[in-house]
Amino acid sequence: MKPSTYPLLSVDETQEIIRSHIRTLPIEQVWLNQALGRVLAQDISAEADAPPYPVSGVDGYAVASSDGSAPRRVIAELTAGGPRVAGIQSGEAARIMTGAPLPSGSDAVVMVEDTAEADGVVTLTTHPRPGDNVRPRGVDLTAGQAILSAGTRLGSAEIALLASVGAVEVPVYRRPAVAVLATGDEVRPAWQVPAAGQVRDSNQIALLAAIAEAGAAPVSLGIARDDVAEQTARIQAGFAQADVVLTSGGVSVGSRDLVKPILESLGQIHVGRVAVKPGKPLTFATVGDKLFFGLPGFPVSTLVTFEVFVRPVLLAMQGHSVSTRPRVEVVLAEPTRPAPDRTEYQRAIVRFDGHRLSATTTGAQVSSRLMSMVGANALIIIEPGTEPMPAGSRVPALLTGPLA
Known part of the structure; x- marks a missing residue:
């Protein structure tokens, strides 16, 4: 293991670099x-x-308003989509249904509630005015x-x-195609029972779902062992069929972390470390006009870095004018301690308590603890600092779901 040579970038710097490489798809x-x-x-x-001609806005009788409230002889019945009549004369009316075109000679519709019909004659209990209950052409x-x-x-x-x-x-x-590769000798498909030292692949399943939720088209590349040739081949296969490639795991500085060296050989790495918690080893690279994100292997780190750095890219590629989650101010329901040198995204439940938005964390904020994501509807943003933050402190939050 050796120290990383990549500069530690702030969240804002990282997002600006990523934005500079986004292109809207055809x-x-x-x-x-x-x-x-x-x-x-x-x-x-x-x-x-629309409508292409005057139509009735109610069920009733089409009449000429100039006849006043005098009784009329009913000469026809008009329905929406039915045959039209030539027109009505003075002293006549046509029974008409909502949406039916007005016959010529009429300029008003009297609601059926304001009429009485007997022996083919309708009497009115109101005096119609021009335009009553008529939807004009082009209204x-x-x-x-x-x-x-x-x-x-x-x-x-x-x-x-x-x-x-x-x-x-x-x-x-066009929707971006996004290919996902899980890496690691210890990673096994979710449907297999893992042996000692192995883990089920929750990251790839989660990312495929998150990609679909963002409106993009997910593509699974499966699981690659900690082998340079195998990971290189899978990543290249991803670039051959997708606009964006995501990997989970293998982006830190261990001897089995192979993703960064592979990307250095294939393209250009623009981001190798970010001052973010969780997700410090996040990697962003380009290979030609394709984008690559190497996400950390811990499940929470994977989902948080996708939410903060990847999801906005996928939305922007689809032409969304607003690609970020709603950002609101919340009040901490409990004290917290900032990280001294990293922006932290804590998983939380935000509620409206009658006059403000209150945020309660989902428990231990450990990057391996998926339960901290379950039920969360927000990521509260805790900027770097050295002083504890008491309950009642106001901080920004990204709303990732409806208010609780």
Whole structure:
């Protein structure tokens, strides 16, 4: 084991270096049923007025308001999607359903609750005015109107709007493919019972899930032994099929930590150490136009460094204008002690206690203890320092889930 020669960078310095290498991925066309969560790459405009003609906003009777409240002879029934009639004359009315187009000669709809019909004649209990209960042509959208702008994340409402104007195939930014490799002689698949000195592979499973949660396309590279040739081949296979490659483990300074030397031979390492807790050995490199992140092997370190450094990259590559978690101020419910030289991300549960956001940690903040991640909805950020922080101290936090 020998000391690292890589400079110890701050979190801000590391994030700035990483950001300088992010590129938004090319545009692709997808069908609406594949567009949920994607980011629109171009502005979308309505091609026609909506509705394309005046329609009834209620069930009732289409009338000419100039006839006042006089009785009318009912000459037709109009339904949404049904046949249209030529029109109505003075003294006539048409029974009409919500969404049906108004017949010519009418300019108002009287709600059925304000009428009584008998023997084909309808009487009104109200005096109609022009435009009553009528949705005019183009009231919702006009032809050429911009309805969604580039950079919009497509949720269910946006997809419904696109469907309503016939935009069934839309331009979005491509999802990055992200390949994940677990490393270590001691790592075994999660479905195997580990022997003495071995551990189940939770890191790769967790990363594949986190990648999918971030909207990217996960690719498993399996588990590689602590062997230079094997790890090199797996990493190169990852670059051949993915935009980003992640590894877990093997990035520290031990004799079996091989990832950094491999990346030095394949590309350029930009970050080799970060003043962050957990996750100090985090590695960031580029190989051509591909990105590489070497994440530490402890499970919590893996997930925290993914959350802080990798997830924002995957969102930015997909065109998201905001790629970071919501950052809020919280009040510590318990005292804590800062690390003297590293920014610490403590796992916590944040609650609204009636007038402020209160943060309680999830117990022992040990990088091997996955239970500290379970149930957490925030990472509270404790900047370096030497003085204890009492309960009631205010600190920033990244919200990783809904408030408890």
